[in-house]
Amino acid sequence: MSIDGTPPAATPSRRELNKAATRQAITDAALALLRTRGPGSFTVEDIADAAGISRRTFFNYFSSTDAALASVTHGFLDNAIQQFRLRPADEPILQSAQAALIALADPMTVAPLAELFTLTQQSALMSHSELEAWEHCTEQIIAVARERVAGPEDSEDELYVRALAGAVISCGKAALEVWFTRRGADLSPASLAELRQLLIDAMSLLGSGFTAGSTPAPFRPAPSASVSS
Amino acid sequence: MSIDGTPPAATPSRRELNKAATRQAITDAALALLRTRGPGSFTVEDIADAAGISRRTFFNYFSSTDAALASVTHGFLDNAIQQFRLRPADEPILQSAQAALIALADPMTVAPLAELFTLTQQSALMSHSELEAWEHCTEQIIAVARERVAGPEDSEDELYVRALAGAVISCGKAALEVWFTRRGADLSPASLAELRQLLIDAMSLLGSGFTAGSTPAPFRPAPSASVSS
DNA sequence: TGCAAATTTGCACGACGGGCAAGTTTCTGG
DNA sequence: CCAGAAACTTGCCCGTCGTGCAAATTTGCA
CATH class of the missing domain: 1.10.357 (Tetracycline Repressor; domain 2)
Known part of the structure; x- marks a missing residue:
């Protein structure tokens, strides 16, 4: 147990940085694949390859592509x-x-x-x-x-x-x-x-309890600018 | 296309009945396994066996144990x-x-x-x-x-x-x-x-728009019996 | 520098989910 | 009643998933 109460924020040790970088690389790779191939058309192995890690390591960070x-x-x-x-x-x-x-x-x-x-x-x-x-x-x-x-x-x-x-x-x-x-x-x-x-x-x-029968915008608690039609 | 507008209700054909029975058998089996073994501790094959069908047929009805x-x-x-x-x-x-x-x-x-x-x-x-x-x-x-x-x-x-x-x-x-x-x-x-x-x-x-500050039961639209303490 | 702890990786295994093509059952018209 | 059509079941196969395990590698600390 560390004396400091904020281990992850105050301790940007090499390990923490590496893990954060890997994590980011995974999500970036997943997002890139989502953009290029569309949803459901790529595997965990594809993401791992694109992120430069092994399939097994992927599962050390996320439990599925969806999670990533x-x-x-x-x-x-x-x-x-x-x-x-x-x-x-x-x-x-x-x-x-x-x-x-x-x-x-x-x-x-x-x-x-x-x-x-x-x-x-x-x-x-x-x-x-x-x-x-x-x-x-x-x-x-x-x-x-x-x-x-x-x-x-x-x-x-x-x-x-x-x-x-x-x-x-x-x-x-x-x-x-x-x-x-x-x-x-x-x-x-x-x-x-x-x-x-x-x-x-x-x-x-x-x-307002959805009191508007059919007309929206029942009342506005904050005098904010309304969207012009 | 049938002339009748309610095909599933008005046509309890042999096929419909069999399918409904199989469907019910699957959910019953799944529920029984859930009771005896607890969640996540049984497979699709277990359900299929208990329901008297093949594993493959299970997937013709549900896409997973959770779905069943x-x-x-x-x-x-x-x-x-x-x-x-x-x-x-x-x-x-x-x-x-x-x-x-x-x-x-x-x-x-x-x-x-x-x-x-x-x-x-x-x-x-x-x-x-x-x-x-x-x-x-x-x-x-x-x-x-x-x-x-x-x-x-x-x-x-x-x-x-x-x-x-x-x-x-x-x-x-x-x-x-x-x-x-x-x-x-x-x-x-x-x-x-x-x-x-x-x-x-x-x-x-x-x-009522959650207007109650800390006291619940803001008002009752139906004069129903309240729960006695 | 060298040891301890954390992390990565390969391997193996059971489970998943679905395509496919045979079998089997049910429905239809003759 | 019966043959063909349609629907349904089943077994087989394949790629993927998620995880336990142990060896290999990297990082932290004294």
């Missing part, structure tokens, strides 16, 4: 949780989620996710590893929400916390899906503004 | 969609969902799902096939919701519909999770009443 690709999603969602965690504790959870999501709607952050999404879109359902990443994010939100609700009673708020976290994730996913459907991998400022607006609208819908 | 087990979830959710579809079209979607879910909280319907859940609980995440079933259910809800919103404009309501459907599913899942956590596979009337109340509460939370 899902590291992109994992990175994005870890980022989201990080943003979410540093919101003030007295802020309503929905607003924290909204703020955290909007903070991520910049080109650098969404670009990898957008590419992954468009490249794997054709194969309908998300991969197991990808869903795992979203599930992990949900658990994180639950943890944060539980701290905030912070009642000494434990079982009463469990439904509230889990339902809220799941709903937030679902609505975030819905916003992303609609955005990808509309704009593909378009990362222009106008497109990103639309993504931000979609995220705001999704959280607003959630906050 | 997920037929339980599939059945439950198909039932749910069926209930959901025959709600009046002018009813708010959340109330339709609530009513459909409550209608399923009877022993016969939830028993298989409860057993599957408790047996696979220990292995953390849901299987791919199981998640596929939930995803399929979400798509069904989206389809129904789209009919009800029924605007001639198509892209405006897409976010509303997808966010709502996803949130409903998430909250339903949350209610089930909390129930399983609290009561295990308890199917007593009191336990089922609690499940019903959890489903009601989950949909209420969704309908």
Whole structure:
């Protein structure tokens, strides 16, 4: 056990660097193959060869090709949780989620996710590893929400916390899906503004209990710029 | 193409019956193995042997062991969609969902799902096939919701519909999770009443936009009996 | 420098999932 | 009733997957 509490960050030893580099090489190789050959048409051995490692070593880092690709999603969602965690504790959870999501709607952050999404879109359902990443994010939100609700009673708020976290994730996913459907991998400022607006609208819908009969945009908690038609 | 619009229901031919029987035999065998050996400790060949068919034939029905087990979830959710579809079209979607879910909280319907859940609980995440079933259910809800919103404009309501459907599913899942956590596979009337109340509460939370700061049960749309402490 | 620990790699093995082409069962029209 | 068509089952084969194991290699530390 090290005296320092932050082993991976404060100790960029040779081993850590090598592992990180190998890990990155694997995901890069996987992404390159996904671009050139399309989903499901390459094997673990292909990735290992492209990354300059053995097949066996690949499995020391990821348990499947999907897992290697899902590291992109994992990175994005870890980022989201990080943003979410540093919101003030007295802020309503929905607003924290909204703020955290909007903070991520910049080109650098969404670009990898957008590419992954468009490249794997054709194969309908998300991969197991990808869903795992979203599930992990949900658990994180639950943890944060539980701290905030912070009642000494434990079982009463469990439904509230889990339902809220799941709903937030679902609505975030819905916003992303609609955005990808509309704009593909378009990362222009106008497109990103639309993504931000979609995220705001999704959280607003959630906050207002989907009261809109057929007209969307029930109300806007933040006076943000709307997308021009 | 047949003149009759309902080929599978109106034509219980020998072939259909055999296939249905084989399908059932497979899921029964899989479930039995899950009970006796636990998750992940038996192979496709084991199931095939127990069901009295060849390994190859198994793959004519299901693409994996998980898929065979997920037929339980599939059945439950198909039932749910069926209930959901025959709600009046002018009813708010959340109330339709609530009513459909409550209608399923009877022993016969939830028993298989409860057993599957408790047996696979220990292995953390849901299987791919199981998640596929939930995803399929979400798509069904989206389809129904789209009919009800029924605007001639198509892209405006897409976010509303997808966010709502996803949130409903998430909250339903949350209610089930909390129930399983609290009561295990308890199917007593009191336990089922609690499940019903959890489903009601989950949909209420969704309908009220999670406005409750820390106290659950924000309001109750149906004057149903509350769970006695 | 030399030893201990971590990491990579090759090998082997059981399981997976599906294409293919025979067998077998069921349905159809004569 | 029966022969041909269609659907279904089965065995065989192949490439891939994921992992335990032990030898070989690299890195850290004294």
